[in-house]
Amino acid sequence: MPLSGQKPPARRGLRRAALVTFAAAGLVGGLVAPNMSSATSAPKPRVEDLQLLAINDFHGNLEPPAGSSGTIKEVDPKTGQVVSTPAGGIEYLATALRQAREGQRNSVTVAAGDIVGASPLLSGLFHDEPTIEAMNKLGLDVTSVGNHEFDEGSKELLRMQRGGCHPTDGCYVDGRTFEGADFKYLAANVTSEKTGKPILAPYWIKNVRGVKVGFIGVTLEGTPNIVTAEGVKGLKFGNEVTTINKYAAELKSRGVNSIVALIHEGGYPASSTYNYDCGAAGQGISGPIVDIAKKIDPAVGAIVTGHTHNAYACSIPDPAGNPRSVTSAASFGRLYTEIDLKLDKTTGTIIRPSVTAANHVVRQNVPKAPDMTALIAYYNKLAAPIANRPLGFIGADINGRGSTDFEKPLGDVIADAQLAGLAAKDKGGAQIAFMNPGGIRSDLVYKASGAEGDGVVTYAEAFTVQPFTNMMQVKTLTGAQIIALLQQQVSGLNAAAPKILQSSAGLTYTLDLTKTDAARIVVPSIKLNGTPIDPAASYRVAANEFLAGGGDGFPAFAAGTDKLVGASDLDLFAAYLGANSKAGAPLVVPAQNRITVVGPGSDQD
Template sequence: MTHSRTRRLVGVVAVAAAAATVAATAGGTATAAKNGPTMDIQLLSFNDFHGNLEPPSGSSGRVTVDHRLDPATGKAVDVTKDAGGAEYLATNLANARKGHPNSLTVAAGDLIGASPFLSAAFHDEPTIEALNAMKLDASAVGNHEFDEGYKELQRMADGGCIDDGAGANNQDSCPGGKTFTGANFDYLAANVDYAGTDKTILPAYTIKKVKGAKIGFIGMTLKDTPSIVTAAGVAGLEFKDEVTTANKLVPELKKKGVNAIVVLIHQGGVPNQQVWYGPDNKPYTVNPTYDYTCAKGGTLAADSPILPIAKNLDPAIDMIVSGHTHQPYVCNVPDPKGQQRMVTSASSFGRLFTDTNLTYDRRTQDIVRTSVSSANMIVSREVPKDPTQTSIINTYKELVKPIASRVIGHVNTDVTRTQNSAGESQLGDLIADAQLADPSVVTNGQKPVIAFMNPGGIRSDLTYANSPYGEAPGDITFEEAFTVQPFNNYLVSLDLTGAQIKQVLNEQWSGANAGTGRKILQVNAGFNYSYSGTTLGAVTVNGQPLVDTQTYRVVTNNFLQGGGDGFATMAKGTNVYYGGLDIDAFANYLEANSPYTPGPLTRITAN
């Protein structure tokens, strides 16, 4: 497999770090003692950073460390610890490297995309700058690396600026005359080819040398990436099977004298719930602690997508660093020869990193499988802030103020994404109404009459008391609006028949979404429907029954229009027309309908 573009080589070597308690050890037949001269190597890893330069807040900024009984309810609750933030991640990584002269740092994708406004306002250039300063050596791409299209991903890797009007569209590449040099680390995309070719859009692998030891890193995203990203962003690309891709690269690496191979993959697993015994000696089912799976008896759910991949990757692959599910685990999974092989994931948002220590056999030029030990480490905020990261954050906080602080509207009360029993939310109503009102999706004078919004794309609430820039209570800044919809999706209008719209509604609980819980689409005022269990009831448009044979103009974001979230029928729409950004429609609607008060949740009815 070849890569059609030239990439700079990033040398290796980092110093390394303090080590953690062994959480798990992979089994094998050889031992370091029998194999001759060896060297110790440290591998630090993380995943799903999502541009969280500042410490994430709420549940996104905590890890579960224990459990306790709530005296008021008698129920078991989580004991948590605050964690994360680039300033603390950098310090924790640097501390971990101390005493480890042979150290590498790698990641498993989604480092950018779905980022907080501080990074997203500058096309995630600040996050790449921060990761460079953390001495990251290599990373797989994840699905969110494609949020702004694969060409933008290539720019992230190689550098360069966008002429985007210096904040005219609420984003500013290379602000204040800054330059963007791209990633100093290797972004890897082994299973993403230009369609009809064997050329990857980014390098498939990288070989790192540590004092003569050669370690190959293969980087991949999940093969299902096209179903969960904007179709336009991956048009012309082919996403190949993860196992087939990696296994084909093993002989290629071996020809280059590389026997030590690690896979970085943006696909993951989900830990099963933990059974915790309280002080009353009774068992309680609780959320697992960050270190429960698998070191303390925890297990991954049998349907975890990473398991069939791990079980079928070539036995020559020594370790798997995974991500995507935002879960913490350090587990052994048997390879095709039945030998245990380490599979790790470090939660998300920079709250954890994985510290792996291994032995490299100079005679076989391979990793001694029995030596591999890993543990997830909390990114404690009880350490000094890294000054370089602080400088990066402060620089961009100043640069973002003109975009972020602009007041775009006013709300009279909190407007939340909390769903009622039918699955409808105040913010869902507001966003769907904003989509319907957006003039950018009107074609030939034809206005949409139905709007659909996926609930997973609503990421935060509009809070009346929140005043990040000292604005009056209830005032909503562009930054607050962006935090609600952080993906920079385009709005798209299209034609669907009444029958197709009913099929879309049925796909909320069938097809790819069967058995996964409801994915209730948020809809505009004037569109109503009911359901009972998994049976669709009455559907009306402006008070009139939806007619199967009639064509209706629909507006949604390009993620849903491309069939995302399992709504395959959306992709069958005709007369597709791309409008402006969803965040602009949202901001404009708030500005035009201020002050805003949410109405009753009566658009969706569950019987």
């Protein structure tokens, strides 16, 4: 039977740690001073307040995320030092949002994509139905799609919206048909190749006590570069700015003059602390969202973003040079953003000087929401026989997502697992294996997550690290193509934000960060088992189907020949843990000696 979805009243308990105010006037002490040049006799506008509560990149993290994925960086007010604070979990997020809504006359809860996809086992095992149910209970009103909403293809995304049991696995909850999302998914820039029309609604209009507020939702134009070809089959992804401006004009023609953009694309703030405000003119943030925000119609009064998993509450100038709110709430439900707007009831517009925004930590020292606790318990009971199965042992944390190094310890382990599983001649004869860093979704944490004991790696924990269950492929690449592949890590689509592949043992090279673009790969240093790569020779190279198809900006993979399809990446990872660790002889943390980095280091998202 369906779990109860009550929304208990809560006190207004979490206050903002930082406040950023956006306006078209000058900045004074970090706040925007109102323009006092107009005549004092001018009538004050009739105003309606609107609270927006925003999240992004939840990725099905119903339970508090493990390892570094479950913390937020903030400044300790007592010491002034940056500390990592435990955060996240739907039980705490629900409480925080319910507290934030208390006493508000008008409140809308929004998201900027990737609510599902790349999810831990508790949600992923059930094709993310638990997360959709949780978001319904949470009171989410509207979200843009993100790239991960397409992990299982557009038909599955439509099922998330409209409901219905999974076409292969059927229904999960006591024979009940999955009812789908109560909230609206928006996909303004995702169109069908056949019809040319958006596959889901481009915008949603909320009537706030007589003032119409429009929400336009888009995902990043480059979604096809970071999703499997099957996931985006039959779809086109339009430019974010062109799309938003098109629908902003359409909304205005319908009398909707208050507009908010929900964009699954983001930026990189100069500080990793959650309440970083980027400066009065947005000088402390870089990345795609900066250029996008500067071109979006000034009629859009606030921009909610995601994708980069960063936290910021910034001001970025619009095309007229006026500051505009641009925010992101990190990821995994560790933060939420509170954006307060004032709506002019006469003109129906957002009063831009009134907009304030701040991120709040979803702290774990508040009461758990009982309905979310019940939902988690229900699905944990269903998942337990699979989730709790032990696979292997580790003697210490092996960081993947939590590592800021180009060569990540868990990346080494995963690449080695793929090579081990595909090296046999009848399995593909792989000599090298590569893993994309973005596909490593968590860390392997030594501390027990349940009753399994410290150091035990369960199937659920392995699934959280490798949730896509991509099928592996082995292809023949020439040495020249391998060199090109390594160069594509730091050039082409990856020039601005390098994606350093995780490579299996035996492949070594030097990454020189004092150089630019492809020259950062020192070609003479590229060796396999101590022997320089021969551009004219052929090598068997393993990668998951996403990478092997040229995803993440690696077209050299797609040029490979003699493809052989192997087991899934998760199966190989599980087999490797079982074969290479046991109680008393755990898997050790790799030495990270495959990539020699010259010059300053740099964080990777």
